[in-house]
Amino acid sequence: MRNIKILLADDHAIVMEGLKEVLSADEEISVVGCVQNGEEVLRFIKNNEVDIVILDINMPVMDGITCARHLKKEFPKVKIIILTMYAQRSFVEEIVKIGIDGCLLKNNTGKELIDAVLRVMGGRQYYDRIGTFNSQEEEVTQYKLSEREIDVIRLMSQGLTSIEIAEKLFISDHTVKTHRKNILKKLNVSNSSQAVQYCLSNQLI
Incomplete structure (x- = not known):
């Protein structure tokens, strides 16, 4: 059985706990860390094995998009899933260009988040809902x-x-x-x- 190691990054403790609870329900997934900004993500990955980082876009110190750029450059094997509160289409082109592996709305987490994790670990992208995002x-x-x-x-x-x-x-x-x-x-x-x-x-x- 696989053990998918996931790092969560979100500056809202309640959101983080909810994500951790959802992901931990799947026996193939282990949440190996929880951090609050992009700089903490980079420090954690330097010292720990991580398969996927789940990033909030809006974080203090270093936001999710900036963090994703650093990750793709410094740790290209680490997969990235972006979470956002807003269904905006305007940043999709940017995150696709960066090479982010998946994107989904926070209010659609749960089974969809686990599906996204499993698909990304299988080498595919998860952008299922971006067609409904707003211009x-x-x-x-x-x-x-x-x-x-x-x-x-x-x-x-x-x-x-x-x-x-x-x-x-x-x-x-x-x-x-x-x-x-x-x-x-x-x-x-x-x-x-x-x-x-x-x-x-x-x-x-």
Whole structure:
């Protein structure tokens, strides 16, 4: 019987525990480690045997896409499955080009995740649901980002403060803070860095 060694990388403890529970239910799979960012992934793999890394896209310190690039360059034999909360088509071309072995939505984990692991270990790719992912235009519509919110987050990506953004857009500091709050809510992220990262990764700005 195979023993597929898996490393989990996600900065949300509850998500990590859920993934671990799902995977551990399969007797062919062993979860050999749980880490919270891409840098920890690279350190772990240098010192431990791993067959597959299951990566969240949005992680602090080093995100999943950046980590995947390093893995393919430094540890090409390690398989990679990306997990994402968002059904966006805009990053699929990028992850295919990197050579990532599989991609699936977090809300479709469970049996699908185990199927993906087994298929990837068999030398095939798992991209079953990407045909249903949203285009860039659909993403903007889905989250109802206004033109002004796009302006605000574009300036946020340049490192400007709320006061500086207000001066650039000729609006009040309070209005900028309201836009920032609405952006986080619409994108379902917890801070400005994650919002900027999401929009940059998906070419929304």
